[in-house]
Amino acid sequence: xxxxxxxxxxxxxxxxxxxxxxxxxxxxxxxxxxxxxxxxxxxxxxxxxxxxxxxxxxxxxxxxxxxxxxxxxxxxxxxxxxxxxxxxxxxxxxxxxxxxxxxxxxxxxxxxxxxxxxxxxxxxxxxxxxxxxxxxxxxxxxxxxxxxxxxxxxxxxxxxxxxxxxxxxxxxxxxxxxxxxxxxxxxxxxxxxxxxxxxxxxxxxxxxxxxxxxxxxxxxx
Amino acid sequence: xxxxxxxxxxxxxxxxxxxxxxxxxxxxxxxxxxxxxxxxxxxxxxxxxxxxxxxxxxxxxxxxxxxxxxxxxxxxxxxxxxxxxxxxxxxxxxxxxxxxxxxxxxxxxxxxxxxxxxxxxxxxxxxxxxxxxxxxxxxxxxxxxxxxxxxxxxxxxxxxxxxxxxxxxxxxxxxxxxxxxxxxxxxxxxxxxxxxxxxxxxxxxxxxxxxxxxxxxxxxx
DNA sequence: TTAATTTTTTAGATTTGTCTAAAATTTATT
DNA sequence: AATAAATTTTAGACAAATCTAAAAAATTAA
Ligand SMILES: [Mn+2]
Ligand SMILES: [Mn+2]
Ligand SMILES: [Mn+2]
Ligand SMILES: [Mn+2]
Numbered sequence: 079x080x081x082x083x084x085x086x087x088x089x090x091x092x093x094x095x096x097x098x099x100x101x102x103x104x105x106x107x108x109x110x111x112x113x114x115x116x117x118x119x120x121x122x123x124x125x126x127x128x129x130x131x132x133x134x135x136x137x138x139x140x141x142x143x144x145x146x147x148x149x150x151x152x153x154x155x156x157x158x159x160x161x162x163x164x165x166x167x168x169x170x171x172x173x174x175x176x177x178x179x180x181x182x183x184x185x186x187x188x189x190x191x192x193x194x195x196x197x198x199x200x201x202x203x204x205x206x207x208x209x210x211x212x213x214x215x216x217x218x219x220x221x222x223x224x225x226x227x228x229x230x231x232x233x234x235x236x237x238x239x240x241x242x243x244x245x246x247x248x249x250x251x252x253x254x255x256x257x258x259x260x261x262x263x264x265x266x267x268x269x270x271x272x273x274x275x276x277x278x279x280x281x282x283x284x285x286x287x288x289x290x291x292x293x294x295x296x297x298x299x
Numbered sequence: 300x301x302x303x304x305x306x307x308x309x310x311x312x313x314x315x316x317x318x319x320x321x322x323x324x325x326x327x328x329x330x331x332x333x334x335x336x337x338x339x340x341x342x343x344x345x346x347x348x349x350x351x352x353x354x355x356x357x358x359x360x361x362x363x364x365x366x367x368x369x370x371x372x373x374x375x376x377x378x379x380x381x382x383x384x385x386x387x388x389x390x391x392x393x394x395x396x397x398x399x400x401x402x403x404x405x406x407x408x409x410x411x412x413x414x415x416x417x418x419x420x421x422x423x424x425x426x427x428x429x430x431x432x433x434x435x436x437x438x439x440x441x442x443x444x445x446x447x448x449x450x451x452x453x454x455x456x457x458x459x460x461x462x463x464x465x466x467x468x469x470x471x472x473x474x475x476x477x478x479x480x481x482x483x484x485x486x487x488x489x490x491x492x493x494x495x496x497x498x499x500x501x502x503x504x505x506x507x508x509x510x511x512x513x514x515x516x517x518x519x520x
Numbered sequence: 521t522t523a524a525t526t527t528t529t530t531a532g533a534t535t536t537g538t539c540t541a542a543a544a545t546t547t548a549t550t
Numbered sequence: 551a552a553t554a555a556a557t558t559t560t561a562g563a564c565a566a567a568t569c570t571a572a573a574a575a576a577t578t579a580a
Binding site for chain 2: 556557558559560
């Protein structure tokens with residue numbers, strides 16, 4: 079048997095899942111923006127996902143995944159993140175190169191494949207961007223993290239996640255040698271533009287509010 | 300950019316490539332049989348592949364790939380066989396489990412991915428069924444092998460390839476402990492039904508003509 | 521509370537890949 | 551060579567996913 083849902087449907091499920099994590103409920107325009115498609119196409123797909131009993135949807139009223147839809151979405155996210163981990167750890171890709179490839183690999187249907195891959199990789203808990211990898215039952219361990227704007231000054235912390243994951247921000251972070259696991263300290267906050275001066279391996283680095291908002295760290299206590 | 304050709308088109312190219320290796324030129328029914336589809340669907344696709352300049356085709360006259368079509372087909376075969384190797388060597392799948400999964404993985408488009416995978420695997424020359432893996436330029440080294448029916452008696456040889464690769468024959472070979480690299484010797488040929496008695500690790504095993512025809516070996520001299 | 525604006529849905533097309541049934545062509549048989 | 555059988559192609563249909571333009575509904579502003 080082939081895949082249970084088409085790649086397109088899987089992409090919709092994943093996008094809706096992510097959007098409802100942020101906004102609680104999801105709108106047609108949200109999804110169209112996320113998937114670079116037209117609102118009319120989204121509406122078409124909503125009907126299909128509802129007919130397949132993956133989605134709670136009444137027209138003009140917004141929508142969200144039901145239990146089954148969430149379950150399916152989590153398995154796709156699991157595949158996406160395990161493949162990203164594989165690409166970085168085993169094939170030595172950079173973290174800003176893996177997303178697009180994983181966008182394709184996440185649609186490979188074999189469950190056995192993904193469980194074997196998980197084992198081969200040593201059951202990693204997070205992907206190369208610090209995002210948690212659901213286990214084969216769709217569970218994940220959530221880590222409590224704060225963004226850099228909310229990190230108290232003079233407190234050593236470790237980078238544990240990235241919000242916006244566009245190639246642009248990843249390139250900037252690469253340049254400033256900020257990666258997952260990097261230890262750093264906020265030395266100064268400028269009230270004028272909310273920019274920060276941080277210390278990384280004894281080097282002083284300045285980052286904008288926009289960047290700071292998208293870098294998450296964890297620290298003791 | 301996404302894939303250059305759809306999965307469907309890639310499957311046709313691969314099927315035509317294999318069939319023309321055997322028969323020189325290919326017919327509509329051949330392809331329909333190979334791809335489990337209808338002759339009318341094949342004709343439809345032939346027109347598209349011709350329009351894309353991958354195929355030499357005039358109606359009612361048979362067809363074959365042109366240089367470009369062959370090039371594309373070889374890259375898909377490369378991907379298929381590298382993924383099969385990965386599945387067996389790294390994820391410990393059996394050789395009779397990998398074909399279907401590789402049928403999906405072969406359509407992942409990233410060229411960089413497949414070249415990195417090749418490197419990660421140590422540039423293997425053959426897949427788990429003994430078939431050669433084309434390099435990134437589409438070249439492969441052909442090995443001269445004979446099937447078991449044509450192996451002289453009392454001559455130690457090594458299994459190097461399998462003809463028919465259905466799950467059924469692979470299961471039979473597994474059961475009789477015949478795998479790639481197995482060393483064996485034909486001890487007796489029965490003229491009555493062309494069955495063979497062969498010696499594997501000092502054990503005597505009998506195989507039918509049908510099996511013998513599909514087991515290829517190489518030997519010195 | 522109307523009116524204007526934005527969002528969402530519908531109606532109708534288009535593209536890709538597939539199918540069945542019928543027609544055209546080639547191949548095999550008498 | 552004529553006929554029968556097999557193969558291949560065409561004609562016309564359908565499902566999936568997408569789009570544009572227009573209509574409907576909801577939201578915001580006056
Ligand atoms: Mn995807
Ligand atoms: Mn990621
Ligand atoms: Mn395939
Ligand atoms: Mn193989």
